[in-house]
Amino acid sequence: MARGVKWLCSYKRTTLIVCSINIVVALYVLRSLYGSLYIYSNRDLNNVVKYTPDQISRMEESIRIRKANEPLQLVKLVKQVKEELKRDEKAVELPMEVRRKITDEVLQRLRSLNTNANITEQREAIESWRKEKLHEFKELSHGTGGLNSTILQEETRMLIKALDSDWAVLSENIGLWIPAEIINQVHDDKPEGEEESEEEILPGRPVPPECHAELHTDYDGAAVRWGLTHHKESAADCCQACLDQAKLAKPGEKKCNIWVYCPSETGCHSPDIYQHKNEECWLKYAEKPRLNFKDRYSESYRNLHPNAPLIVPWVSGVVST
Known part of the structure; x- marks a missing residue:
């Protein structure tokens, strides 16, 4: 019996010793982990870059100089371009049928002019038509024309905006292009009483009579000079290139007798796969x-070609060789 009690006491003592050792080891491990965390945190703090007052002063001076040298004028121009692009995106998009009707009326007004009408008369005729239509639609919108339908009022509002603030966008969409008038500001050597001639309709120097220039016209033919890589500053230069090619053509080569020129700044439409740009000369x-x-x-x-404008943008001529 005494031996059993002694063995039991020895077992309890051994358990207490083992537990004590485990506790001591656990405390040691926790202390080691805490110490390592403290060391790493101090190491990170020591790695922080500390600037001297002189260095801080130089950085502030550098920032001030960069701000003073900012291209403010360029920033303003970029903002203006962005605003113009936003206005163009917000431009009223008229239905196709309405645009066709507007195109028909514009062409009818232009055909009513004299065949020798100069560029100023053409512009005045178009502007007169635009003001008449604008006045007519404004009267309708104010109720004097008897508009009762909400849909008709909305269409009238769109037409007023298109003919007023969005007229430039609408003109481009319907393919209306009237070149700028040529004004001789260097030498006023034109005889008094001489009327404007058709030679001054296109921009650039006057087109010679032998070029037989025809606005809004595109002639077919075999290309003797590829227009995608052949640009000229004016229709007259394009015609002269045709005449020069015919004179210098070797025996057996095709001689140019048709020139086709793109005067539109936005490019000219063609049913092929290429993008035809301004000043192309075929x-x-x-x-x-x-x-x-x-x-x-x-x-x-x-x-068949939904992206085509309503009016042919090309200028062509048939020359005699």
Whole structure:
């Protein structure tokens, strides 16, 4: 019996010793972890860059100099361009049928002019038509024309905006392009009483009579000079290039007798896969010149090519070689 009690006491003592050792080891491990965290935190604090007052003063001076040298004028121009782009994006988009009707009326007004009408008369005719339509739609919007339908009032409001603030965008959408008038500001050597001639309709120097320039016209023919890589500053220069090619052509080569020029700053439409840009000059040859397009694109053509403008933007001429 005494041996059993002694063995039991020895077992309890051994358990207490083992537990005590485990507690001591656990405390040691916790202390080691805490110490390592403290060391790393102090090390990070020591790695922080500390600037001297002189260095801080230099950095502030550098920032001040950069701000003083900012291109403020360029920033203003960029903001203006962004605002203009936003205005263009907000421009009223009229239905296709309405734009076609406007195009028909514009063409009818232009055809009512004399065949020798100069650029100023054309501009005045278009502006007169625009003001008449604008006045008519404003009267309708104020109720004097008897508008009762909400849909008709909304369409009238869109037309007023399109003919007023968005007229430039609408003109481009319907393919209306009237070149700027040429004014001789260096030498006023034009005889008094001489009327404006058709040679001054296109921008640039006057087109010679032998070029037979035709606005809103695109002639077909075999290309003797590829226009995508052949640009000229004016229609007259394009025609002269055609005449020069015909004179210098070698025996057996095709001689240019058709020139086709793109005067529009936004480029000219064509049914091919290329993007035709401003000042493109195509030199062509055809035994019997044949028209591709004249005045305006047909409705059936526009159905097949929705991106085509209503009016043909090209200028062409058939020369005699």
